[in-house]
Amino acid sequence: MVPVQWYLLLAAVLFGVGLVGVLIKRNALIVMMCIELMLNAANLTFLAFARQQGNIGGHAIAFFVIAVAAAEAAVGLAIVIAIYRTTGSVNVDDVRELREEG
Amino acid sequence: MNVTAEQVIFLAFAVPLVAAAIGVVVARSPMYAAMSLVGAFFCLAGVYVLLTAHLIAFLQILVYAGAVMVLFLFVIMLLSLGGEGQQLDRLKQLQWLGFVLGGGGLMALLAWISREVAGAEMAAVGPDFGTIKAVGRALFTTYLLPFEATSLLLTVAIVGAVVVAKEKI
Numbered sequence: 661m662v663p664v665q666w667y668l669l670l671a672a673v674l675f676g677v678g679l680v681g682v683l684i685k686r687n688a689l690i691v692m693m694c695i696e697l698m699l700n701a702a703n704l705t706f707l708a709f710a711r712q713q714g715n716i717g718g719h720a721i722a723f724f725v726i727a728v729a730a731a732e733a734a735v736g737l738a739i740v741i742a743i744y745r746t747t748g749s750v751n752v753d754d755v756r757e758l759r760e761e762g
Numbered sequence: 763m764n765v766t767a768e769q770v771i772f773l774a775f776a777v778p779l780v781a782a783a784i785g786v787v788v789a790r791s792p793m794y795a796a797m798s799l800v801g802a803f804f805c806l807a808g809v810y811v812l813l814t815a816h817l818i819a820f821l822q823i824l825v826y827a828g829a830v831m832v833l834f835l836f837v838i839m840l841l842s843l844g845g846e847g848q849q850l851d852r853l854k855q856l857q858w859l860g861f862v863l864g865g866g867g868l869m870a871l872l873a874w875i876s877r878e879v880a881g882a883e884m885a886a887v888g889p890d891f892g893t894i895k896a897v898g899r900a901l902f903t904t905y906l907l908p909f910e911a912t913s914l915l916l917t918v919a920i921v922g923a924v925v926v927a928k929e930k931i
Contacts, residue, residue, distance in 0.1 A: 661766065661768060661884055662772045662812065666776075673872075674780070674783055674806075675868070677780070677787055679864040679867060680868075682864075684787070684857040687792055689792045690787075700806055707813045710815070711813045711814060711815070711884060711892075712883075712884050714885030714887045717904070719896075719900070720900045720905045723901065726822070727915065730825055730829060731915050734922075735922050737923070737927075738923040738926040741926075742926050742927060744841050745929065750841060
């Protein structure tokens, strides 16, 4: 039997790696991939506690997290495409203006 | 301490998972990052099976490794992005600050987990725990309203994605 804290430690490592990626990467697409990693870490925590408590509710929440992550990816990537069309770049540092120049 | 077969399988999934996750962050090209992420999702599905979450493991591969990653690859190819080598050369102080803050937060989290939940035992679960039947019953009774709200959310997301990404409606 694998102890529950192994799963929680794995989720913490996964979340930390995703957090570091969000903070240091400048490419908006890779930032979104790191957000997906963090969502998956949260999912792993839900499932670990669901298994530890014997409660099926954690699986339902994980299901909703997957659905929300899919919606987030679709809308986020659409925004990345719109930003690329406007500024010609997906660097998050280049997106700092609310209005057009001039 | 003696190592059981389950722990060996856990490590066989967990070590490549962490390696693939680090690969997402250190990859220079978005395409390599996406490929690492696919590998991470597959390994994570294996970990889910160890947690007897069969339906979620299946959804993980179907939705994440399938649909979401196809979307990512499609956008990467659509924008035909190169690597960001020149940006890695000028790793600025802010990025170091992010690295230190993220790493520090991770260490604090690890320390807290190892202290708080040490010695917690896994509950004994029935044979249908985590199957489509059991999770579906929970979804359609206890969580019926969130489930229906999810379908609304997905509809809104589809319409919103088309409206935002399309040049002229």
